[in-house]
Amino acid sequence: MNIAALLSEKYIALNLQLARKSQVIEKMLALVEGHDGVDDIGRLREDVLQREHEMSTGIGKSIALPHAKTGGVSEPVLAFATLSNEMDFDSIDQEPVRIVFLLATPEEMLAEHLKLLGRITKLAGRDDFRQSLLLSTSPVEIIEIFREGEKDLPQI
Numbered sequence: 001m002n003i004a005a006l007l008s009e010k011y012i013a014l015n016l017q018l019a020r021k022s023q024v025i026e027k028m029l030a031l032v033e034g035h036d037g038v039d040d041i042g043r044l045r046e047d048v049l050q051r052e053h054e055m056s057t058g059i060g061k062s063i064a065l066p067h068a069k070t071g072g073v074s075e076p077v078l079a080f081a082t083l084s085n086e087m088d089f090d091s092i093d094q095e096p097v098r099i100v101f102l103l104a105t106p107e108e109m110l111a112e113h114l115k116l117l118g119r120i121t122k123l124a125g126r127d128d129f130r131q132s133l134l135l136s137t138s139p140v141e142i143i144e145i146f147r148e149g150e151k152d153l154p155q156i
Helices: 021-032 041-054 110-124 127-135 139-150
Strands: 012-016 058-060 067-070 077-087 097-106
Touching: 012 021, 012 139, 021 041, 021 077, 021 097, 041 067, 041 097, 067 110, 097 110, 097 127, 110 127, 110 139, 127 139
Parallel strands: 012 077, 067 097
Antiparallel strands: 077 097
């Protein structure tokens, strides 16, 4: 399981123009609402917002990663977006966010959830990788950037 395989053009949005963290999370949830793996969007929303309430998912280096282990999905679900403007996301490094991932996995997939979180942070933690994502002009290009970036990583 890798990031490129989980992404689809339908679940990627580029240069979103939003003003608040809550709007970003709602947009990310709206992106995955029709995903085959989403069984209960209300439960998914509740679990993502609960996780965000516990601690901000602004993980630093301009990245936000709202996520949840949830009964609202039956398989891993991933969405990706870039923001047209920097946004305060209460990040651990106090820096604004421009790159957002939404990750949801079934509750029983704890190991896979942690591996996917680690894989995202490893890839997106690289300056060149983040710049490529921010300069991308299409969802197809985003998927290709992940495909290339994952070539040297072990399969999970």
